[in-house]
Amino acid sequence: MDFEEQRRNLVARLKAEGIIISPSVEKAMLTVPREEFVWAGLESQAYVDAPLPISDTAQTISAPHMVAIMLEKLDIKPGMTVLEVGTGSGYNAALIAELVGLEGKVVSIELIPKLAEFATSNLSKTGYGQRVQVIHADGSFGYPRGQEAVYDRICVTAASASIPNELVNQLKPGGIMLLPVGGPFAQRLVRIFKDDRGEVFRETLDWVSFVPLRRGDVK
Ligand code: SAH
Numbered sequence: 001m002d003f004e005e006q007r008r009n010l011v012a013r014l015k016a017e018g019i020i021i022s023p024s025v026e027k028a029m030l031t032v033p034r035e036e037f038v039w040a041g042l043e044s045q046a047y048v049d050a051p052l053p054i055s056d057t058a059q060t061i062s063a064p065h066m067v068a069i070m071l072e073k074l075d076i077k078p079g080m081t082v083l084e085v086g087t088g089s090g091y092n093a094a095l096i097a098e099l100v101g102l103e104g105k106v107v108s109i110e111l112i113p114k115l116a117e118f119a120t121s122n123l124s125k126t127g128y129g130q131r132v133q134v135i136h137a138d139g140s141f142g143y144p145r146g147q148e149a150v151y152d153r154i155c156v157t158a159a160s161a162s163i164p165n166e167l168v169n170q171l172k173p174g175g176i177m178l179l180p181v182g183g184p185f186a187q188r189l190v191r192i193f194k195d196d197r198g199e200v201f202r203e204t205l206d207w208v209s210f211v212p213l214r215r216g217d218v219k
Helices: 003-016 023-031 064-074 091-100 113-125 165-169
Strands: 052-054 059-061 081-085 105-110 132-136 151-156 171-182 187-194 200-208
Touching: 003 023, 003 064, 023 064, 023 091, 064 091, 064 151, 064 171, 064 187, 064 200, 081 091, 091 105, 091 113, 091 132, 105 113, 113 132, 165 171
Parallel strands: 081 105, 081 151, 105 132, 151 171
Antiparallel strands: 052 059, 171 187, 187 200
């Protein structure tokens, strides 16, 4: 079975399971070639619904169902400006680029230099190089640090012990942020809404398991 057929089968399964709901997420997942984002040698597992290791850094590319859940909860629309914290392989950033379209903007921030490089190369070979800006820095305070209300959506793909205020501040009125909150092994997915008056609401969703959000000054 070729990659395209494997991709179609996986998307059909996630749809049948009720994980992929919207036509936009379905189309994005049918479009982005996950085999181009996995670590060399793991291409044959690209369409198994599981997280895969990326390099020897102990980081992982999230399982396709997890990525689909996050994208559905974020309700990303064409033209939006989206921040991702934790670029990893660049796969989720490419999906977000599909969702915001050519008039939107994706900024993705990655702490580990080797992964920022890996993601940049994956995104450029798949044609997303101009559509996603990969920044090598600590994203726990957002990007740029201290800037206020610039993002329609924020997607954090590493687990945080608490909800960083700096990230909430970077969300525009009407914005949505999704992040795993909790300890090193298990977290709850938390969705933050900021209303048009700037008031913030929090919704606690499923149990999840992400690698920890690390601080750049801690080795
Ligand atoms: N979204 C990725 C998977 C992310 S795994 C994908 O689609 O492949 C989580 C990533 O968060 C790892 O690459 C890890 O290095 C990164 N990370 C951890 N702490 C971070 C921080 N403070 N700032 C930016 N990236 C961070």
